[in-house]
Amino acid sequence: MTMHPFDDAISLADKGGSRFAGRTTPAFANMVGPFGGSTAAALLQAVLQHPDRQGDPLALTVNFGGAIAYGDFEVVAKPARTNRSNQHWTMEIIQNGEVTTTATAICGVRRESFDSTELGFPAVPAPGDVEEQHLPEFIAWAQNYEMRFTEGGLDPANPNPSESASSRSTLWIRETPARAVDFTALTAICDSFYPRVYLRKGAMMPASTVTFTVYFHADEAMLARQGDDYLLGSARAQRFGNGYFDQVGEVWSRDGELLATTHQLVYFKG
Amino acid sequence: MTMHPFDDAISLADKGGSRFAGRTTPAFANMVGPFGGSTAAALLQAVLQHPDRQGDPLALTVNFGGAIAYGDFEVVAKPARTNRSNQHWTMEIIQNGEVTTTATAICGVRRESFDSTELGFPAVPAPGDVEEQHLPEFIAWAQNYEMRFTEGGLDPANPNPSESASSRSTLWIRETPARAVDFTALTAICDSFYPRVYLRKGAMMPASTVTFTVYFHADEAMLARQGDDYLLGSARAQRFGNGYFDQVGEVWSRDGELLATTHQLVYFKG
Secondary structure (H helix, E strand, C coil): CCCCHHHHHCCCEEEECCEEEEECCHHHECCCCECHHHHHHHHHHHHHHCCCCCCEEEEEEEEECCCCCCCEEEEEEEEEEECCCEEEEEEEEEECCEEEEEEEEEEECCCCCCCEECCCCCCCCCHHHCCCCCCCCCCHHHHHEEEEEEECCCCCCCCCCCCCCCCCEEEEEEECCCCCCCHHHHHHHHCCCCCHHHHHHCCCCCEEEEEEEEEECCCHHHHHHHCCCCEEEEEEEEEEECCEEEEEEEEEECCCCEEEEEEEEEEECC | CCCCHHHHHCCCEEEECCEEEEECCHHHECCCCECHHHHHHHHHHHHHHCCCCCCEEEEEEEEECCCCCCCEEEEEEEEEEECCCEEEEEEEEEECCEEEEEEEEEEECCCCCCCEECCCCCCCCCHHHCCCCCCCCCCHHHHHEEEEEEECCCCCCCCCCCCCCCCCEEEEEEECCCCCCCHHHHHHHHCCCCCHHHHHHCCCCCEEEEEEEEEECCCHHHHHHHCCCCEEEEEECCEEECCEEEEEEEEEECCCCEEEEEEEEEEECC
């Protein structure tokens, strides 16, 4: 059986002593180095695979310190603090003796409580009523996702698109080939929104994520219920200035359960 | 000259080797242990005070792993990666040989770029037209802030408030006694919103921040222009469930500049 390209991209060999060997794959290449979403997913994968892990992911923060070269890398994932109901992790990626990426994660036990989703599920047409749109082919990682934008899509056929007053994109998204969503796949989808500045300015320009956070609202059972169905993602920037913009995003199940909220700060030149 | 209570709370002695000695102060006590906002500010202060620091803060994430006991603590702050235009830091607080808190920060150089604040400045009355409201006296740290809620205040005079359909609070806030805002003070203000679940449920209950992030949109000059004037804070939760809720927040200058955006994930029991 062939491994799914996403599982291949985040697959790690446990070397013992909280060290894991990984390597980039061409399928998840970005314009320079690997897709940040698969890097973040590999960092989470190290925690999930660690023999001392307790509980499911609650939060993940990844700081992209330096470019990762195509090839081998090492993930170090250590429990910094283990409590009765949660566990705090620190991680890093090391390549050629240098730290390229730092990260933290929190795993924990969920218990029943007051339940309310205050954020509203976006009013959107069904996935079958929205055309599929491909990001340009030179963005290799994006070819692993089926994307159906209900607003804020990129039009690769129009090299001179107009500026947009809103930086919001909303889209139905799922992996292609199909794969059931789990915590690692959800992490990567949280980083799958193309840079908001492209949309506002109507042009591509150098942009790279500096820091990226996911809050997991879904537990394992909720994710298992999704199978490989479409998820709905929506993201916007709040402020652009002095070479950086922030992004806030949401990922929903098809039937309106909020699976994750996500934030990032992005460097751009333009 | 007496030190301002906030400066006293975050003051650190540089012990060399990326280690700093701090201690909690009664003025910034919370119900159990110190106010998370002053703990986060002390972690950032270690970076700011570090002899190798380059650039101003761009982002900070603090993970509250375990309760900090009143008394002495040690902050370890190390540059993990230094690039031409930014620097990635990892920090931790150690008390009695145990890691209580992990954190990461990114400092960097800001350059002129496309500038647009897409988020709207809330429509609110001027600070002088809003009554001051004190959080209950047993929340010691809150007595260091003048708070004027324009929506979503806590009414300490009403022990049985009603539930609220919205978890949003918006308030004018400044330090008391007056102190010019800087990156550390802005950090603490980003964590000054009382737990959103109190507002939704109309009742206090155990709640504590698990992880907290600040994205700094302001640079040093923008902060210097604020002096000790009121800032406008606004925060809401997006989802409550399985014992956790998230919070998204904004802090604005009085004249409508977005200084910081902030996120946190909070444990609660109720």
